Amino acid sequence: MVRTSNERFALAVLTVLVLDQASKLLVLNNLGYAHERVIWDGFFKFVHWGNTGAAWSLFRDNNGLLTIISLVVSAALMMGRKKFAPPTPAGDYTMGMVLGGIVGNTVDRLAHGHVVDFLYFYLRRRSGDELGFPAFNVADSAICVGVFLLLLYSVSAGNDGEAARKTVTGENERQASG
Numbered sequence: 001m002v003r004t005s006n007e008r009f010a011l012a013v014l015t016v017l018v019l020d021q022a023s024k025l026l027v028l029n030n031l032g033y034a035h036e037r038v039i040w041d042g043f044f045k046f047v048h049w050g051n052t053g054a055a056w057s058l059f060r061d062n063n064g065l066l067t068i069i070s071l072v073v074s075a076a077l078m079m080g081r082k083k084f085a086p087p088t089p090a091g092d093y094t095m096g097m098v099l100g101g102i103v104g105n106t107v108d109r110l111a112h113g114h115v116v117d118f119l120y121f122y123l124r125r126r127s128g129d130e131l132g133f134p135a136f137n138v139a140d141s142a143i144c145v146g147v148f149l150l151l152l153y154s155v156s157a158g159n160d161g162e163a164a165r166k167t168v169t170g171e172n173e174r175q176a177s178g
Helices: 005-030 063-084 089-112 136-176
Strands: 036-040 044-051 114-124 129-134
Touching: 005 044, 005 089, 005 114, 044 089, 063 114, 089 114, 089 136, 114 136
Parallel strands: none
Antiparallel strands: 036 044, 044 114, 114 129
């Protein structure tokens, strides 16, 4: 079945949103707030933490402002996604991943007053202290992977554009000297 650009985009948004909210529902129903369950000691555990900020708790305790920003960014992505994404099926899915992640975290902000984070990777030092990466969730992963893929596309398209510009410039220089 051939899907349209809008169908691919919507499918990615809905897939990320469903996976994100379903995984958070499991955490909410099975792990008390601020509790944790060690899966691999010294490396990975499920946690139930709330984040009122953005990535790495930047802008902590600004949940209302971040909700408004998320809604504005979501609207901008929906209206201008064709300008930001490559005109390919991968571009549709990638932009859908980003928007699905933003919507997933916005749902949390509105429903819980914070984003539910639950995936926590860490290393245990000899002293017993943990050196950890900030806890995250499915929505965060979708946003990061989507943005990374968009940047990768942008860099590769930029290189092609630079080659094309040099070709045109070289032709223009030959025409000017001839």
